[in-house]
Amino acid sequence: MASSRTILVAGAGIGGLTASLALAARGFRVVVLEQASRLEETGAGIQLSPNASRVLIRLGLAETLAPVVCVPDVVRVRKASSGRDIVTLPIGRSERYYGAPYWTVHRGDLQAALLAKVRECGDIEIKLGARVDEFAIHPNGVTVAFSGPTGASDVGGIALIGADGLRSQVREKLGDARPPRPAGRAAWRTLLPVQVLAPELRTPSVNLWIGRGAHLVHYPVRGGELVNIVAIATDDTEAPGWSSPASSGEVLQHFPENRWPLGARALIARPERWLRWTLYDRPPLKKWGRGPVTLLGDAAHPMLPFLAQGAAMAIEDAIVLADALAKRPEAPAAALRAYERARRPRDHDVQRAARRNDRFYHLGGPMALARDLVMRVGLGGELMLARYDWIYDWQPPADVLAPEPAPEPA
Template sequence: MIGSRVAVVGGGIGGLAAAAFLHRGGVRSVVFEQAAELTEVGAGLVLAPNAVRLLRRIGVMDRLVGRAVPLDVGWEFRRWEDGQVLSAEDLAESCQQLYGERTYTVHRADLAQAIASAVPPGSLRLGKRCTSVEVFADAALLSFADGTSAEADVVVGADGVHSTVRGAVTEPVPPTYSGVCAFRGIVPTDRAPGFARRRAQTLWIGPAHHLVHYPISGGAAINLVAFAPAGDYAVESWSATASGAEFLAEFTGWDPRLRELILGVGTPGRWALLDRAPLRGWSAGPVTLLGDAAHPMFPFFAQGAAQSIEDAAVLARCLARAPSSPADALRRYESLRIGRTTRLQEVSHARAHVNHLPDGPEQEARDAALAQADPLVANGWIYAYDAEDEEIPSV
């Protein structure tokens, strides 16, 4: 029986969402998070309808009123050199009409805090860095850096791209060099140029680079993330930084309006995008993976957090449906999720090439296609999906 011993390793968005959905389904869990406190780690993210509809069901969207920004315009592609708009989507009305929800942008910390409020008090243990997972026939033992340990009937590894739990379910496969790195930062709105203050998600695309910005924190700040050739840079960490001069130099020759936006960042973060092939499976006995631990993906479709939330919803339903057979429930969870997440990993990977085409006939063909495209409709397979509509077979 599952009882009260479901251990979720990792207190990020995916781990907290797992605990919240498990609680809603009547399954008790404990989240073990290595940080001593939940702080403002990370920056902004996009909440598309497939995530929003799930978050609304656990009360999270109500808690984000005033902090999440409903977008009026999305997937606004601009030409790198002069800012010419190549394509843009009306999200103020069309998104709601098509998918029953708006698209929002939000600071990662605001979202984590809101999801945490849907987790029962006492279910979050901070300062618990998992160092190993020992798996038995129908249980597992977690060991932590502080010398303590915990037994669990089910272990959910929501511990990110550098997952410790992943080693309990699959052989380690080293990531490969992608050749791309990302710069990120947050600009206070009063220091941002007017074009960046709109309720819009804008992507400037050009040779070997692209840059994305949108408002967060109720419009008080602008989230900025940009992608460039990595050179020999291979550090994959949220805490690594670059200089403002390095960031600015990558966009020399681009529309001069971007200079003001980039200078507003101060000290930007910088991390390498390392490439990981989709896993063939991520569950073994009483242990499974969720979110980036299972299916890390490039951020070019803005679906990383959304897929973690979808995972959480499906996992909770599977475990609630089969409380006496957790290993079977985890296999069903994996089978329901792996096809969709693999497809998103693959299309996100391919998007880097499309965004970074050099000037020339291929880029001109891309721009012409963007002008005629409707990504809001074309990506309906992403946004219309409801993770709680999945039929879960009986054990």
């Protein structure tokens, strides 16, 4: 493999795989080092707003994703204590408003689509069971030491992208040894076949119920076959490991009868198995990189899921990174600093906005009443959606990829 055009990527999550595709599309060879010996995504859904779907479409994923994504008509925001609608955001019009759709998708389906595209591409090599331990910067670029079941090895390239998630080893080796901080919130996630839901819950919408100290989100995935349910509540217990099994009873404790309507509680009670995540956060990082090494996605800016933007920001990062390196392939360190300058302000603004939404969703008492009034009367659905224009209307740099092909003549 010609190392003068080889970029090393640590991590084959949504960020690492998207970055690999974007880099290969710009003529780079890519070696992805992934610690897991198999790539499988735990069952959960993900919302992909237009800023992210636009990038995936430009990378050629529209056809593979078409059978598995759902295009919700609205985000329906409901008040937990009364069960009544507060406001309805018309996200079904995203294609017309923002030029790209709002999708909901099973993470496994998204990962499978990215992997299929990666495997079509002769310029990307994925090394599974390869845990990045260390890197050394030298005049020719960077050498990464990794270990796996067959022992230790190393690989060289002109740059290293740490797309290795919340507990990034690359971030630590760049000098940030502080652990992620628990956010005092837990998320429980599960999937149900759509047929088992009550008819009124089978709408092709993103449903968001907000209540004091907790909220509940559900939306269709896998082309409408499954419903993804996420319950988030204030919770200080730190579960060991990445995610841990939980029961409906455990989740229901955070959604008590006196504050949550029967329909929402029945939905939480239905699944036999939930998985619980402790949510973590990190304060914005002043420097993301050094020399030919940088960070991307959760490794650089993990964020609370209250804006559904963590993966979207990793996807945006990926295309900007590829653009920056393609502009200055002979000077990777300068290219990576340009990437960081382009991305840091936006990623950190979104991180902060997600944190604000946490407080906004979980208000109680008079503050909640004021919030609901502002949403229902002061703004309404159209204006509420317009408040997210700065996120959803984001465009990748114009010259990132070749122009889209002209439509076939009729």
